[in-house]
Structure formats: C-alpha cells, structure tokens
Amino acid sequence: MSKRTKISELLQSTDYGKEVTAKGWVRTFRNNQFIAINDGSGINNLQAVVSLDFPDEPLLRRLTTGASVSVTGELVESLGKGQKVEIKVKTLEILGDCDAEKFPLQPKKHSLEFLREKAHLRFRTTTFAAVFKIRHVLAFAIHKFFNDKGFVYMHTPIITASDAEGAGEMFKVTTLPFDATPRDEAGKVDFREDFFGKATNLTVSGQLEAELGAMAFGEVYTFGPTFRAENSNTARHAAEFWMIEPEVAFNDLGDNMQLAEDMLKYVIRYALDACPHEIEFLKTRLLEEEKQKPLDERSELDLHAKLQFCLEHEFQRLTYTEAIEILKNSNHNKKKKFKYIIESWGADLQSEHERYLVEKHFKKPVILTDYPKDIKAFYMRQNDDGKTVRAMDILFPGIGEIIGGSQREERLEQLEQRMKEMHIPAEELYWYLDTRRFGTVPHAGFGLGFERLIMFVTGMGNIRDVIPFPRTPKNAEF
Numbered sequence: 452m453s454k455r456t457k458i459s460e461l462l463q464s465t466d467y468g469k470e471v472t473a474k475g476w477v478r479t480f481r482n483n484q485f486i487a488i489n490d491g492s493g494i495n496n497l498q499a500v501v502s503l504d505f506p507d508e509p510l511l512r513r514l515t516t517g518a519s520v521s522v523t524g525e526l527v528e529s530l531g532k533g534q535k536v537e538i539k540v541k542t543l544e545i546l547g548d549c550d551a552e553k554f555p556l557q558p559k560k561h562s563l564e565f566l567r568e569k570a571h572l573r574f575r576t577t578t579f580a581a582v583f584k585i586r587h588v589l590a591f592a593i594h595k596f597f598n599d600k601g602f603v604y605m606h607t608p609i610i611t612a613s614d615a616e617g618a619g620e621m622f623k624v625t626t627l628p629f630d631a632t633p634r635d636e637a638g639k640v641d642f643r644e645d646f647f648g649k650a651t652n653l654t655v656s657g658q659l660e661a662e663l664g665a666m667a668f669g670e671v672y673t674f675g676p677t678f679r680a681e682n683s684n685t686a687r688h689a690a691e692f693w694m695i696e697p698e699v700a701f702n703d704l705g706d707n708m709q710l711a712e713d714m715l716k717y718v719i720r721y722a723l724d725a726c727p728h729e730i731e732f733l734k735t736r737l738l739e740e741e742k743q744k745p746l747d748e749r750s751e752l753d754l755h756a757k758l759q760f761c762l763e764h765e766f767q768r769l770t771y772t773e774a775i776e777i778l779k780n781s782n783h784n785k786k787k788k789f790k791y792i793i794e795s796w797g798a799d800l801q802s803e804h805e806r807y808l809v810e811k812h813f814k815k816p817v818i819l820t821d822y823p824k825d826i827k828a829f830y831m832r833q834n835d836d837g838k839t840v841r842a843m844d845i846l847f848p849g850i851g852e853i854i855g856g857s858q859r860e861e862r863l864e865q866l867e868q869r870m871k872e873m874h875i876p877a878e879e880l881y882w883y884l885d886t887r888r889f890g891t892v893p894h895a896g897f898g899l900g901f902e903r904l905i906m907f908v909t910g911m912g913n914i915r916d917v918i919p920f921p922r923t924p925k926n927a928e929f
C-alpha cells in the first residue's frame with residue numbers, strides 16, 4: 452500500500468499528474484462520482500472523483516457518510532468550484548464500513564443539541580472539528596505566551612483538602628463505604644479512616660499552591676482541570692472546566708490587569724493567525740444561526756470583526772463603585788428591565804449587569820476592580836477604606852466574566868483577621884500562611900476560564916460545545 456499524504460498538504464499541492472494516496476472518512480458521496488474525504492488535517496475536504504465507468508459498482512455503494520477509505524490516483528487541477536485540486540481515483544479501498552441506516556451523522560445540518568448527545572462522534576462535523584482545533588491552538592498559545600515570558604508551568608494537585616475559594620462547592624473524594632461510614636465519638640463521619648486520613652475533595656482552583664511556587668520562581672502559572680459542584684445549569688458553567696492561573700511575585704493589581712489583557716490579546720491574535728479557515732467557517736455558521744434571532748438580539752459585529760475589535764481596543768478599567776453608579780442610573784435599571792434591580796452599593800453583580808456594562812454601555816471588554824470585600828474571597832488584599840479589596844474581574848461581550856483575579860493579601864495579620872471573620876480554619880492553611888511568615892512579598896494573579904475563552908473565540912454560545920465531553924448537572928456521559 453502506498454504511503455498516504457495528508458489532505459491539508461494535498462490541497463496546497465500543485466504537483467499535477469503525480470500519483471498520490473489519501474486516507475480519511477467520507478463526508479459525502481454525490482452523483483455516484485464525487486467523494487468528499489476528510490482526514491482531520493484541516494477542515495477542508497478533498498474531492499476524489501470516480502469515473503462514470505468505474506468497474507466496481509458494489510464498492511461504490513459502500514461509500515456512505517462516515518465510512519473510512521483509502522484512495523489512490525492522479526492529482527489533477529479541479530474544474531469544480533471550491534477547490535484547486537482533486538484526485539482522479541484509480542484504486543479505492545474501504546477501510547471500515549459505516550452503516551448509513553445506523554450512523555447518526557447524516558450529510559445535513561444537525562442541531563447542536565442533537566450533536567451533544569452524540570459527542571463521541573461530533574468531532575467528525577466541520578463545526579466541532581473547527582472548535583476543537585481552536586481549543587488545541589489556544590492551549591498551545593497560552594503555554595507559548597507564558598513560556599516566552601519565562602514563567603514556570605506548575606502542576607498543582609487535583610485532589611486536595613482545601614477549598615481555595617472558600618465557596619464550599621466541592622466534589623468529595625473518598626473511598627469510605629456509603630452504607631457503613633465509620634463514625635467518631637460525636638457521630639460525625641470519621642475521615643481518619645478514609646484513604647488520605649482526612650476529608651478531601653477535587654480542587655476548585657490551583658491558586659493557593661501556585662502562590663507557594665511564585666514565592667520561589669517569581670512567575671508561575673497553572674493550567675489544569677478544576678471542579679465545581681455548583682448546581683447552576685447555565686450555558687457558561689461546567690462542573691469540570693480548565694483554568695489557567697498565573698501568579699506573580701512583586702506584581703500589584705495594575706500589573707495584574709496588564710498581564711491579563713496582554714495574555715488575552717496574544718492568544719486571540721494567535722488563534723486568528725493559526726486558524727483562519729476555522730474562524731471563517733465559524734463566522735459563517737454564526738451568521739446563519741443569528742438569522743433565527745430577532746433583529747435587536749443579533750450582534751453588530753461578525754465573529755472575525757468582534758475578535759479584531761477586541762485586539763484593537765484597550766479594555767475599559769473602572770472600579771466596582773463606578774460600575775454601580777452607572778448601573779443604578781441606567782434606564783435599564785430605572786425601567787426595571789434587570790431581573791435583579793441594583794438598589795445600592797454592595798450588591799453582587801449578576802451576569803445581566805456585567806453584560807449591560809460590556810455590551811450596552813462601554814461596548815468593549817471591561818475590567819472591574821475594587822469590589823466589596825464581602826462578596827469576594829478571603830485571600831484578596833484589603834484596601835485602606837476597610838470596605839473593598841483589590842479584586843479584578845474581566846468581563847467580555849457575550850460571555851460575562853472570563854477572568855477573576857486579585858492582588859493577594861500579603862500581610863499576615865490582615866490575612867489571619869480576614870480568615871477569622873470568614874470562618875476559615877487557619878490550622879488547615881498553615882502552609883499558605885507560612886508564605887506570609889517567611890519572606891512575604893506583594894503579589895497578584897488571576898484565573899482564566901479556558902472554556903469561556905474558547906466560547907469567545909469560536910462564537911459558540913454554550914460551554915457544552917467547547918469541551919469534548921462536558922460535565923454538567925445530571926450529565927457525565929462518555
């Protein structure tokens with residue numbers, strides 16, 4: 452058997468007359484003549500043309516959508532629209548049949564909901580080939596961005612005994628039997644008997660461990676899976692998602708904002724450069740999808756223009772307090788168009804408020820800073836006003852919060868005080884507090900939700916469509 456050439460390579464080739472072999476999966480077979488083959492090397496298919504007097508009719512009948520094939524023949528200039536080259540088939544081999552009656556993917560449009568149920572096969576559609584290629588490219592770009600800057604990539608534990616965010620949204624990890632859990636004197640589950648000798652959970656964030664690394668390497672980042680048992684069935688929440696968390700010694704909140712903005716712009720530009728075909732395809736897909744929506748809900752910019760726009764404009768920086776003023780005085784608030792009316796300072800911002808600021812008011816990405824301490828995590832640096840902390844959230848059009856971060860409380864006394872107020876047991880976090888005891892320095896970091904970034908770059912509206920096998924409430928299929 453001759454060696455195959457990847458389809459992406461063949462599509463670029465001008466070696467007309469050369470005999471080549473391509474292997475892949477049949478996307479469509481039209482007019483008993485034109486086979487569209489894809490091998491995953493790009494989203495564009497190769498056309499292989501079978502002559503009308505091809506001798507083996509039964510073989511052609513096996514050219515169904517999804518079947519895997521090997522074709523050998525002459526590379527010729529294509530007369531058809533849409534491609535420069537095609538293969539004139541000399542020999543054709545079916546590597547694996549695909550029963551057209553049973554194969555769920557047909558050569559027609561399927562809804563995203565339908566494809567979610569067929570997530571084991573949906574990579575074979577052009578939409579998901581594009582989305583997951585971009586996912587890969589963004590992951591690579593993130594590593595490249597930090598590596599080029601000299602950051603150290605740090606692996607933080609997946610199983611941990613701490614709740615980094617203090618929000619209590621954790622999945623327990625245990626080997627204790629449910630029907631005979633050991634109990635202590637007080638009748639509570641006795642985790643001393645458990646695998647790790649204490650209660651453990653899946654991590655919600657690698658931040659606290661990343662801070663330990665930053666106190667030696669100066670600049671570190673994590674990139675790993677995180678888990679949250681929040682029962683919010685929204686299009687932007689998954690129970691298992693990937694997070695990128697840089698942590699930098701000697702950085703203040705201003706440096707932190709700049710790093711985040713630079714990183715986002717770098718990786719978006721990287722995807723635009725590396726995936727022009729994928730982004731073009733997704734742009735067209737989105738325009739089609741938006742035609743179903745009422746005019747006033749359609750976006751003003753297409754996907755490509757939206758990404759460009761984000762690169763060309765500085766993110767709007769403002770404080771939480773300023774944002775509350777804008778929201779309180781907005782017509783939207785006065786006419787009670789928000790589900791949660793903003794009454795006063797201290798209110799937690801809902802995604803409708805975030806999106807109003809980004810999409811209606813500023814019309815560009817926004818960085819909100821200095822939130823009330825009561826709605827933020829214990830580790831954030833307290834401002835002198837006694838009310839706010841050096842937090843930052845980055846809000847993106849169509850997405851809402853894409854990044855959450857802060858300058859950290861590096862002063863031992865203030866940190867201990869805050870932990871006490873929030874009932875976070877200091878004994879369990881002695882190791883974290885040790886960084887403040889032994890050579891503490893100002894530092895800052897943030898967490899980027901990887902799936903939310905992919906949603907932004909691909910224009911996909913549901914987090915379930917940007918992670919291969921999503922985990923959401925009542926769903927852990929595959």
Ligand code: 4AD
Nearest residue numbers: 656658688689692696853854855856896897898900
């Ligand atoms: O704002 P969060 O909770 O911040 C942290 O976890 C900090 N420890 C980060 C840090 O400072 N190192 O989460 C960070 C980001 C959010 O902005 C959001 O993009 C994403 O993680 N995120 C989720 N993405 C998908 N599904 C969920 N359930 C998410 N929860 C948070």
Ligand code: MG
Nearest residue numbers: 844852854855
């Ligand atoms: Mg947050």
